[in-house]
Amino acid sequence: MKFNLIGAAVAAGVMALVSTGAHAADCNPSKTLADDMTPEQAQAVYDCLKDGLYKGYNKNxxxxxxKGNLATYARDFRDWTVAAKFPAAPGFHGxxxxxxxxxxxGADEYLKYKDENVNIPAGTVIAKESFKIGTKxxxxxKARKGPLFLMEKLAAGTSPKTMDWxxxxxxxxxxxxKFNPVKACSKCHMENFAEQGGLGYPIEEARIGN
Ligand code: HEC
Structure with missing residues (x-):
């Protein structure tokens, strides 16, 4: 499958990334690893960025x-259930x-990683932290901090177009x-993952239990 639907707003988010500063520089893998990191190497970069990422999301x-519960989610998400064994690069999300x-x-249902008959309850919130290794x-x-992406399941029927996400x-x-959630996010999730309830899931190797 080829996905070229990265919305303009996602691109805007990429450009808005703050520069990394001295601390993040310590987190850089060697240049040869930029394109092809092992799970262990990705985890090491994440471990190094972890505190800084959290602090950043909770600034401002x-x-x-x-803005709804953004502040609460940014504060609490690290206490939620971890749904990936290591940070993986699926080639999406920039x-x-x-x-x-x-x-x-929603943790129990999400962790089944079902590809059909997904029954995620309203009130489920999924948070996805991100970072990037420059390739050019x-x-x-160089490691660069990325956004915290969030999906919240609303009451049934609230937003049929996005499967209530x-x-x-x-x-x-x-x-x-700032983005148009349908164009920047839901369009890709719906076109590619509608059968699995709009969920993309981490790549297989990164799923808990694999
Ligand atoms: C080009 C396609 C694409 C676009 C656009 C996109 N996503 Fe995703 N999204 C994915 C894929 C693929 C996954 C699963 C990858 C992974 O978890 O490693 C995913 C996973 C997620 C998850 C974790 C829950 C899940 O589905 O497993 C969240 C949260 C999320 N995206 C939020 C967003 C937000 C917010 C936007 C808009 C700013 C967005 N996405 C735009 C493809 C996309």
């Missing part, structure tokens, strides 16, 4: 006011490495991502 609290967490409402020019081999996100500087 004011900007998150009035070639980012992604680490997935699911709140207690000066940024080659609400898509939001927080930038590495803590500000809410």
């Amino acid at each position: 609290a004011k900007a998150k006011e009035g 070639s980012r490495f992604l680490m997935t967490y699911v709140n207690s409402v 020019g000066k940024g080659k081999g 609400q898509y939001t996100g927080v930038l590495p500087n803590g500000k809410p991502m």
Whole structure:
């Protein structure tokens, strides 16, 4: 399958990434690893970025006011169930490495990674942390923090077009991502994952239990 639907807003999110600073520089894998990291190497970069990512998502609290539960999710998601064994790069979400967490409402159902008859309860929230390893020019081999992508399952019938999923996100500087959720997010999820309830799931090797 070829996906070329990365929405303009996702691209905008990429450009809005904050620069990495000295601390993140310590997290860089060697340049030769940029294109082809093992799970262990990806995990090592994540371990190094972890505290900084969390701090970043929780900055700019004011900007998150009035944006639903963004501030609460940014604060709490690390206490949710981990739904991936290591951060994996599926080639989506702008070639980012992604680490997935699911709140207690939907964790059991999500962790079945079902490809049909998915029955995710309303109130489920899924958070996906991200980082990127540059592949070109000066940024080659450098780790860069990425957004926290969020999906929340609304009450049945609230948004049939998106299978009742609400898509939001927080930038590495803590500000809410701005995008058209249908064009930037739901379109790809619906076109590719409608049979599995709109869920993409981590790549197989990264699934818990595999
Ligand atoms: C080009 C296709 C594409 C677009 C556009 C896209 N996603 Fe995804 N999304 C995926 C894929 C593939 C996965 C599974 C990959 C993984 O988890 O490693 C995924 C997984 C997720 C997950 C984890 C839950 C799940 O489905 O397993 C969240 C949360 C998420 N995306 C949010 C968003 C948000 C928010 C946007 C818009 C800013 C967005 N996505 C745009 C393809 C896309």
